[in-house]
């Protein structure tokens with residue numbers, strides 16, 4: 090989403106901290122390459138990787154080259170584009186906590202970029218435990234431009250932003266010592282997904298939805314996130330957070346906010362985020378009796394391990410890999426409408442979607458023998474196979490009056506003859522342009538933590554044992570949703 094443009098056309102230095110890691114190699118650097126291939130990076134730019142792993146610049150380039158694809162540079166131009174991009178990639182290694190590491194990086198950057206003004210984008214592709222020390226080391230080594238200068242320094246931080254409201258507030262305050270709120274870009278990569286951005290357009294650029302977008306016409310909303318894989322080698326990270334912090338508190342709440350907020354005054358970063366915060370503050374925090382937690386056991390065939398048998402997970406872990414809850418929004422538009430939220434790993438399928446169920450037609454004139462009238466349902470599928478589908482009642486062609494629910498289906502793959510950009514491409518471009526609409530503001534983060542912090546504390550204080558479900562299960566852990574009343 091790009092609503093405003095940054096006027097500077099200075100050279101750009103992109104520093105990827107944790108450049109040896111999964112996120113940097115699989116997502117960030119390939120997204121930068123995609124932007125470069127489309128001519129969307131400034132004429133003069135360089136990528137500086139930094140991490141503890143010792144590696145030569147050549148080794149770093151070889152690592153990067155493994156993940157670059159030529160979606161935007163087909164045919165013969167691919168090799169030339171790849172070579173030109175790799176030439177602009179550089180690497181420095183050292184310990185994150187030592188300012189010497191960043192002074193060395195500074196020297197490397199100055200040697201390559203010269204001494205003129207340069208915009209700087211710092212991407213924290215590192216575990217959250219080291220955010221603070223890296224931000225401090227960047228500040229101490231003079232790598233962060235002050236507000237009055239023409240050039241900017243912006244920092245991109247990946248979730249999780251803390252473990253609860255208190256730790257999140259602490260992290261925000263510590264980071265603010267070096268980067269202001271205006272220069273901090275907290276990424277939730279779900280907000281970069283094409284169809285999530287489309288939620289605002291769907292709601293506010295179509296006349297037909299707004300009049301029915303409330304408790305009067307909507308019976309319930311469900312937000313689902315399922316993955317068919319377990320944690321694998323990422324158990325060390327996941328076990329400290331669990332599914333509520335990893336998916337519900339951020340990805341699903343962000344989708345819910347866009348889906349349920351009031352119309353913003355304008356389409357800009359401030360107005361949209363103001364409405365999201367207002368909405369999040371109306372969400373009633375779920376209590377223990379409103380949440381179900383589960384953890385995957387071994388698959389029934391025995392070929393997939395239980396969560397606690399994963400190589401990097403403690404065998405006694407109580408961390409939920411599945412959770413389902415019902416959220417209530419205490420405002421005039423939504424009072425009484427249940428928002429079912431479900432997220433889980435090692436389930437039967439990969440799906441992330443929203444279903445909006447409308448109320449039944451108030452006066453049904455059709456006879457039950459005609460097939461009955463099902464309520465309308467709007468599905469917004471974020472992944473896989475992005476689609477917007479509206480279930481309507483329809484007469485089956487023929488001499489008899491037979492009714493059948495049918496889908497009006499907008500499948501992105503067939504409807505649009507364009508490749509869908511990766512969420513990181515969109516988000517990185519927004520950081521470069523200075524558009525913060527799709528990034529989480531500090532007050533929005535606090536409001537999101539306020540929803541889940543009490544129940545997370547209760548689950549942990551009471552050592553609630555998650556129900557075990559077999560790896561690859563088709564339904565939720567207990568087979569029932571928590572009480573929706």
Ligand SMILES: NC(=O)c1ccc[n+]([C@@H]2O[C@H](COP(=O)([O-])OP(=O)(O)OC[C@H]3O[C@@H](n4cnc5c(N)ncnc54)[C@H](OP(=O)(O)O)[C@@H]3O)[C@@H](O)[C@H]2O)c1
Pocket residue numbers: 107108109110111112113140141142185213214215216217218219247248249326
């Ligand atoms: N991977 C994803 O798809 C994904 C998606 C969403 C969010 N995230 C978030 O993005 C960040 C990076 O994710 P990632 O998957 O790339 O992580 P990662 O591979 O575990 O770590 C990235 C790099 O950080 C360094 N590192 C690892 N543990 C460290 C420690 N204890 N202290 C200091 N440095 C350490 C390592 O580099 P050196 O050993 O070379 O220093 C590693 O290559 C995390 O905050 C993660 O939650 C990741």
